[in-house]
Amino acid sequence: MEQSYIQITIDGREIMAKEGQSIVEAARDHGVVIPTLCDFKSLPPAGTCRVCMVQIGGRIVPGCTTPVSFGMVILNDTDDLRNLRKGLIEMLFVEGNHMCPTCEKSGNCELQNLAYQYGMLVPRFPFLFPHRKIESHLPHLLIEHNRCIQCLRCVRGVKAKDGHEIFGFIQRGINIRVTIDSTDPDALTEETAQKAMDICPVGALIKKKTGFKLPIGKRRYDVNGNG
Amino acid sequence: MSTEMGRKWIVATTSLAGCFGCHMSLLDIDEKIFELVKIVEFNKSPFDDTKEFSMECDIGLVEGGCCNSDNVRVLRLFRKHCKILISVGQCAITGGLPAMRNGIPVKELFQESYCNNLTLANSLIPNDEELPLLLDRIYPCHEVVQVDGFLPGCPPRADLLWEALNLLIAGKSLGKISMKNVKYD
Structure with a gap:
């Protein structure tokens, strides 16, 4: 099956992410740094440390366990998130x-x-x-x-x-x-x-x-x- | 060189439950020590061996956390006499190595040190009123008094101490300190 791509936005930058990827994986593929701690290379995500929290709309969600979806607008590098x-x-x-x-x-x-x-x-x-x-x-x-x-x-x-x-x-x-x-x-x-x-x-x-x-x-x- | 105040900055330093390593690190600023003594005068510090406060101080540098009643007394004195109080080193900030005893009852600690110790000739728990009382655990300085700034490290790098002193003397906050010299070990 052919890999389909969907468009997401991280901190105003448009990125073509692979469908089914997590936000952290998609960001990593495009050189956007989202800090992680419990995440490790090929291991399945666990979402235990919550350091990869990003903001989507009004909600703050862990980037490693949240899959990308079409048109997602993600905030990553903000003062609030840094403090959190x-x-x-x-x-x-x-x-x-x-x-x-x-x-x-x-x-x-x-x-x-x-x-x-x-x-x-x-x-x-x-x-x-x-x-x-x-x-x-x-x-x-x-x-x-x-x-x-x-x-x-x-x-x-x-x-x-x-x-x-x-x-x-x-x-x-x-x-x-x-x-x-x-x-x-x-x-x-x-x-x-x-x-x-x-x-x-x-x-x-x-x-x-x-x-x-x-x-x-x-x-x-x-x-x-x-x- | 003079300071903006037209006089030298008065600095007090002490080591509570610490090892004097942070004091050693301040001496490790090499030739900058000549600059330091032009702008800073020590009061109540092991550097010039003054045991008591003889004046109000601008900056207090505290090494080590509080492990006994005397540490608490000295720390409170520092808070009273110093305009800016800084916790220096991991022991002052986190309790550090002495905090490894936290969680062990004081009675057990005394028994291990003074009764069960194989090198002791007589087992006797010291109990003289001259001796400060051991606290139930180690307390980081900011859990006892209000602390205005923190310089981590074991010891804090000499460059960090130098940068911090320069920031303070320029009237700036330690929030502006560069992280490149900050290490927790």
């Missing part, structure tokens, strides 16, 4: 225990880089200082729940070699947390642990014995970041 996104990022910071100075992922962290991009000096909300656990029983992977933002990238993107799922989540709302299938420790090989660490936008999944590999100044966002 900054607020969301700040909420993620106060909800967990994000201690950047001690985190192995600092400098390679997508949440941190977004906060730099949005000019966060201090979150406007009080810190919750939740009491969360660190799971260190697995041979290759450390799970730091204090830093988890529940984006569910690992649940969607990391599978064992035979295809079965390793990560899952339990509970709902503010208590939601990622869990790992510990019944088969061999499923989580060193290679899979590396994949999990790479897919995690923050420092919640850390491959053991590789911390602080890149020196300050050479990390991902030191070289190519917004800080």
